[in-house]
């Protein structure tokens with residue numbers, strides 16, 4: 001797929017790093033600090049590349065393997081930058097049986113990227129998700145906080161156009 005974002009090297013900034021230091025100071029020594037620090041750190045940097053995972057490991061004094069294990073275990077953590085609009089197509093059972101995979105295929109075709117990738121212009125990224133908790137609306141897709149239910153592949157282009165405008 002040619003439209004996907006080429007991932008640029010991670011660049012830190014003094015402002016972001018100062019926020020990161022504040023987060024570490026707030027959570028260091030607190031039970032469950034690793035997940036909390038990773039969540040807040042992802043809010044600061046947008047994603048958790050290896051460079052950031054290393055910063056967290058060093059700051060909290062935990063092995064990098066442990067940080068990596070947590071980042072890859074929880075689906076809300078991402079090691080690649082997400083687009084301005086992050087699209088989640090639910091592949092939980094209810095959505096799956098109502099045709100979610102055809103919706104996901106259409107999103108991939110429209111954007112020219114695969115799940116876990118971001119478009120070159122940085123506008124869209126796609127992730128697959130398990131049950132979003134609104135199975136009555138199956139199949140369901142979200143674009144950031146906007147929820148679209150009872151979807152057919154035909155509706156996908158129109159929805160994406162709203163965000164391109």
Ligand code: FES
Nearest residue numbers: 090092095132135
């Ligand atoms: S299975 Fe998709 S919302 Fe529950």
